[in-house]
Amino acid sequence: SWPVHTEMKARLRASESAALASSIYMVCCKRTEKKTAYFNEIKPQIEVRIKEKLDQFWNEGIGGSDFFISAIGPAMEVFGKYEGVEKLSGEKVSAKELLEYIRKSVSEYALTKILKSPQLGGIDEETRFYLLWRWTYNSAKVHFDDARKLAQAVGVEITEQWGNGFIKKEKEFISVLSAKERGRSFLEKQKFESMIDILHACLLFWEQNNRKAISELLEETGNLNNNAFWQVAQTISEVLPDGDKEKQMLQGFLYGKENYGKTGARVDQYQMILFEKG
Template sequence: MPKSKEIVSNPIRHGNEKEAKKFFENMLKKSFQEIHRVLKPNGIATIVYTHKSTSGWETLINSLLESGLVPTASWPIDTEMKSRLLAKGNAALASSIYFVCRKMERKEIGWLNDVKEEIKNYIAKKLNQLWEEGISGADYFISAIGSAIEIFGKYKSVVDYEGNEIIAEDLLEFVREIVTDDTVRKILHNGIAGELTPLTRLYILFRWTFGEAKVEYDDVRKLAQSTGVSLEKEWNKGFIKKEKEFIKILGPQDRKFEELKDAQEMIDILHKVLLLWKVGKKDEIKNVLKDTGLGLSEAFYKVAQAISETLPNESQEKKLLDGFLSGKERLKDEIKSDKIKSDISNKQRGLGL
């Protein structure tokens, strides 16, 4: 087969990034349209797709929907060796998503509010199933997106009550928000998700989804957006570092103590505490936790535990977290004891004793 007919996005071959993307989208759509043409009514086609970039999935979804094929089921199936994924050093899927599509009549119109409710109810069940099956990280998100396609793929168009047609990208943003909220709650064992700031939620979610890998900017931007964080305002500040077209989330071992001196954000305070633990400054740890009010906060320790659970055993960040957490009960007892003594002292001063 001539290389010119390959369905690839190659800026060198097509002149620039924009033309390469356009070629890829057009050819993918033509391929699906041809599958649709040759299928008998209600015939089945299985499409296997693996792409770690969110934009790649948007292209697939748009091409599928425009072809007339209706996705009726999707499953993640492991196709990559774990050792190979670890060796890459950047984000990768361990699974391919298998879509079962049919040549069938689609409903003319889905009303946005109804479709959203349908997606929300369906994804909630699907996410529980994926979680129980041990699907995690980027595979979990992509599998959830696949599930959503089963719902809005039933309609020729989805419109709001003003008659505006809703594009796949907008529906996917809604899906990401559902998955983000559900995932953070599951990672924290349905504990304190509502108490967390957007930046702390983003940190937890990134670690669970991508680990310590460098990730393409657009994927992190969309993940951040689903937690309420504007990536453009935050990169190269705090724990978010931009490296060319990639984003890296810094762990405590990658940060300088000076930049954490006046930390207010929970995740920054945790990093500050871990750096102090690393050099054995126990009294300073107690002072930081007392001053910030986090010393007796269950949310603080649950966040630390949740992050630890997302990381592999060889991770330096995990070792710092586990070391700190191993002494948390004694630390909390000491902070509690100091607080009681302080309260008694203040009460005595107030009584003039």
């Protein structure tokens, strides 16, 4: 399968909702043998083939939603060799189940690439979803079913994030909120559990020039010296476009990294003393 650019990136819809920048053409041939296979047996072959092609597509600059679609062909190369693919129970594997498996495989691959690290264990599901969303759709609104599929690939139930979460539903569309869009009322939460919640709280404290609150939050949550936390912040900053407000906040927050913690608190106290003397 090949991704072929067929749509204008500057079309009006691009700034409001997500649209593919490419069409994916699949070249097929007739199956010559009638064979069946167990899904568990061919999964390693599918993963190898997907990775081979994703490496190629990544190097060619294919990204975002196009990247997910481009993996369908390579997976079908293996899956389509068989007249039927079954589970150990004897139940046939549907096309829907194959697509869910592909999305999960591509999500894991994309996260290791954009984070520049093969280790994802220290990053919770909500934060993985946020990263993938920003990389895939940026700030666009996306149809509910497409958003649900992306969330499902990393183990997130998007309906659980409504209300005080970072996911917003408007009619049939889903959008992901930045720290600024969540607003200062978000800081009233009793506890910040996910890494993205902690990062958003830090950005809002940074906007208030409250280094002391940043230091306390990072120390309380164990993220002051957590490399995974800082890598997530850096990665989100890198995938966002120039001029984006969240990108600017992240850059400012990251710039002050060395001043957080005990040193940061002392700096704030020293600045306050100078201010009072002045």
